[in-house]
Amino acid sequence: MASNLVTITRRGFGETSRRGAWWLQSLLTFLGFAAFIVYSTWAAFQGEHYTFGPYLSPMYSPLIWEAAGQPLSTHSWLGAWPVWMPNIILPLTPAFLILWAPGGFRFTCYYYRGAYYKAFWADPPACAVGEPRHEYRGEKKFPLILQNIHRYFLYLALLFIVILGYDAVVATQFDDGFGIGVGTLVLTMNVILLGSYTFGCHSLRHLVGGRCDTLSTRPVQHKLWQWVSKLNKRHMLFAWMSLFWVGFSDFYVRMCSMGIFTDYRIF
DSSP, X not given: OOOOOOOOXXXXXXXXXXXXXXXXXXXXXHHHHHHXXXXXXHHHHHOSSOEETTEEOGGGOSOOSOOTTSOOOTTOSSOSOOTTSOOSSSOOOHHHHHTHHHHHHHHTOHHHHHHHHHHTTOSSSSTTSOOSOSSOOTTSSTTGGGGGGHHHHHHHHHHHHHHHHHHHHHTTEETTEEOOBHHHHHHHHHHXXXXXXXXXXXXXXXXHHOSOSOGGGOHHHHHHHHHHHHHHTTHHHHHHHHHXXXXXXXXXXXXXXXXXXXOOBOO
16 A cells, blocks of 8 residues: 655744735734723723713723722712722722623633734744744643633623613713713613624523534524524624724723713713
C-alpha cells in the first residue's frame, strides 16, 4: 500500500499565505475594546453626573447607594452611601458595586473570547496566521478555565435586562408627569440592544434547547430555541452595537447632568 507523508511546517509569528489586510479586523477590535475599557473605567471612577432627572446611567444601575458626597436622588435603592463602606486603595463608587456582573458576562462571552484572543493576545492574530505560542492550553487551566462560568453570568445578565427595563420606564416619569425625552429614547434603545445581545447568547440557546433530543416534540421549547437562534445569528452585531450604546447612554446622561447637552422633550 502506498503511503504519502505530509510535512506540516509551523508558521512563525505573523507568517501567513493570506493576501490583503488580514490584520485590519484585529486592529479595529483592539481599538474598539480599548476605547470602551478606557471610557468605562474613567466613568466608573467619577462617582458623579450619572443621573439627570428621571435618567440613570446604565453603568450605575442598579444604584444601590448614592455616591458619597452626592445629593440623594430617587434612583437610589438604599439611600446615601454608608459610612462603613471603606475606600481602601482607590475611591469606590456605586458603579464598582455592579459593573463586575455585566462586565463578567461580556468578558466570558463566546464571541468576545474569539475577538479579544486575536486582538489582544494574538492567539492567533487572525485565522491562518502564525501565533507567538507553540502549544495549545485551551480553557482547562487557570486562568482561562474561568471562562467556563459564562453560563452563570447569563442569569445575572438576564436580571440586569429587567432592571434596565425598569429604568427605561422610570425615564418617562418627569416632574410634571409622563413624558418622553431624547434621554428616554436613548435608555430604551439601550435595553433593546442589550436584550438582543443577551437573548441571543449561546448559553441561553443551549439552555432553552438543551436536554432534548427531539425539539419538534416540544413546540414551546422549539419556538424559544428558534427565536434565540435568530438573534444568535447576529450575535456579533448586537454585541458591538450594545457595547457602543451602553457607553453612549452614560455619555448622554453625563453631558445632560453637566449642562452641556439639552434634553429635548418629544412628548
